[in-house]
Amino acid sequence: MKKLILSILALAAFNVFAQDVYLTKAGNIRFFSSTPLEDIEGKSKDAVSALNTKTGEIVAQIQIKSFRFEKSLMEEHFNENYMESEKFPKAVLKAKILDLEKYDFSKDGEQKVVFEGDLTIHGVTKKVKLEGTIKKSGKNVQAKSVFKVKLADYNIKVPSVVTKNIAEDIEVTVDFPYELKI
Amino acid sequence: MFKRLVLSALIFGFAVSISNAQDDLLDLIEKEDNEKNKDKRDYASAAFKTNLAVTSQSIENVASGVLSFRISHRFGTISDGLYDLFGLDNSDIRFAFDYGINDWLQVGVGRSSFEKLYDGNLKAKILRQQKGKQNIPISIVYYTSAAVNTLKWADPNRENFPSARWTYCHQLLIGRKFSESFSAQISPTVIHRNLVPTTKDANDVFAMGGAIRQKLTKRLAVNIEYFHRLDTYNEKQFKNPLSFCFDIETGGHVFQLIFSNARSMVEKGLITETTGDIGQGDIYFGFNLSRVFTVVDKTKKM
Numbered sequence: 358m359k360k361l362i363l364s365i366l367a368l369a370a371f372n373v374f375a376q377d378v379y380l381t382k383a384g385n386i387r388f389f390s391s392t393p394l395e396d397i398e399g400k401s402k403d404a405v406s407a408l409n410t411k412t413g414e415i416v417a418q419i420q421i422k423s424f425r426f427e428k429s430l431m432e433e434h435f436n437e438n439y440m441e442s443e444k445f446p447k448a449v450l451k452a453k454i455l456d457l458e459k460y461d462f463s464k465d466g467e468q469k470v471v472f473e474g475d476l477t478i479h480g481v482t483k484k485v486k487l488e489g490t491i492k493k494s495g496k497n498v499q500a501k502s503v504f505k506v507k508l509a510d511y512n513i514k515v516p517s518v519v520t521k522n523i524a525e526d527i528e529v530t531v532d533f534p535y536e537l538k539i
Numbered sequence: 540m541f542k543r544l545v546l547s548a549l550i551f552g553f554a555v556s557i558s559n560a561q562d563d564l565l566d567l568i569e570k571e572d573n574e575k576n577k578d579k580r581d582y583a584s585a586a587f588k589t590n591l592a593v594t595s596q597s598i599e600n601v602a603s604g605v606l607s608f609r610i611s612h613r614f615g616t617i618s619d620g621l622y623d624l625f626g627l628d629n630s631d632i633r634f635a636f637d638y639g640i641n642d643w644l645q646v647g648v649g650r651s652s653f654e655k656l657y658d659g660n661l662k663a664k665i666l667r668q669q670k671g672k673q674n675i676p677i678s679i680v681y682y683t684s685a686a687v688n689t690l691k692w693a694d695p696n697r698e699n700f701p702s703a704r705w706t707y708c709h710q711l712l713i714g715r716k717f718s719e720s721f722s723a724q725i726s727p728t729v730i731h732r733n734l735v736p737t738t739k740d741a742n743d744v745f746a747m748g749g750a751i752r753q754k755l756t757k758r759l760a761v762n763i764e765y766f767h768r769l770d771t772y773n774e775k776q777f778k779n780p781l782s783f784c785f786d787i788e789t790g791g792h793v794f795q796l797i798f799s800n801a802r803s804m805v806e807k808g809l810i811t812e813t814t815g816d817i818g819q820g821d822i823y824f825g826f827n828l829s830r831v832f833t834v835v836d837k838t839k840k841m
Contacts, residue, residue: 405572429602
């Protein structure tokens with residue numbers, strides 16, 4: 358009996374990651390600002406994220422400087438004037454799948470989920486609820502989500518001369534292709 | 540005793556692993572991200588708002604695949620007074636196109652009304668300030684330009700040599716973006732003139748230049764630029780050019796509002812032909828207005 362408890366504990370203590378942790382180092386994040394005057398799109402495929410399907414936890418981070426734009430000047434303004442990427446080099450998501458017991462991630466297939474947690478952009482952390490899907494096929498998991506980010510919530514100031522060029526709410530599209538970590 | 544120790548260690552480990560599972564995940568992606576970025580080069584960008592400090596070159600190039608169009612004006616001296624509306628009645632103009640061929644090479648052409656001067660230039664980044672894979676604290680840029688005067692010959696009956704109308708400039712721009720708001724550079728320069736007015740004038744003029752940029756707000760900066768001629772011949776007639784300007788950025792445009800004792804908008808005029816004496820109130824007002832156009836969209840492939 359004692360031995361059994363011991364081995365269960367040992368397993369639990371040292372094998373937290375076993376079987377259920379998925380990792381991606383090439384997560385796609387795209388954001389889109391649309392106004393009648395101008396559409397602005399930023400793209401990166403450099404997000405790093407981990408998903409634990411047993412605990413329902415998901416964490417992700419992206420280097421702000423990895424976003425690319427159609428116009429070089431947009432990229433310069435994005436980093437220098439809006440995101441201040443020297444000061445706040447990355448954005449971070451720390452979230453959990455709501456009502457985890459409703460889902461079964463052991464078999465293949467796509468399921469709609471809701472993530473709840475903290476999103477940190479531009480040094481400001483906000484509680485968020487993001488709708489998305491998780492699709493499992495063998496050792497791969499694909500997580501997708503589309504959500505809105507309000508610039509004012511994250512203290513990202515848009516000067517009055519360009520308020521007509523930049524939307525107040527930015528649409529963010531996330532597509533993470535995970536692979537089983539262990 | 541030993542067993543108990545192991546047991547409590549394991550229980551402790553179990554408890555820690557539960558409470559910190561999310562932090563473990565965070566540590567994991569932090570580690571993976573660092574690993575991934577270790578081999579990336581993080582270049583310093585926008586040490587100056589445009590490829591000009593004031594009138595001469597800054598260490599910045601026009602971005603790859605981008606065409607910049609610039610109109611510059613230099614007016615008469617402010618001391619001309621109200622009659623000439625403080626110099627505004629008297630204007631020299633230069634317009635210029637600069638194109639970024641890739642991340643390190645830029646070509647440009649320009650045309651000034653003064654001397655009906657055409658100029659062409661080439662600018663190459665030799666070393667780029669960066670961190671990450673390599674730590675390089677400064678940028679080094681080579682700049683060269685050639686300018687030709689196309690005024691009608693003063694005396695067409697004389698034997699005139701077209702080669703006499705050419706001047707050349709070579710510059711090494713060595714600079715650093717010290718912080719988000721402050722950048723500085725030095726610019727050793729040589730100007731070669733094929734023809735000089737008298738035998739005492741040197742064909743090659745050496746000068747040491749420098750420029751600084753200080754941001755006042757995110758979209759407003761002040762630049763100061765100075766060139767010191769290293770020869771002293773004709774010091775009374777020709778002055779060292781001191782210029783300063785406000786860079787104002789509005790979306791795709793950059794306005795540079797300039798005050799200077801120099802009126803020329805090309806290097807040979809700026810460095811070897813500046814006559815304005817600041818002490819005598821010879822300060823010219825001027826501006827550069829630049830607009831960039833994206834010719835090649837880099838994200839198309841993503």
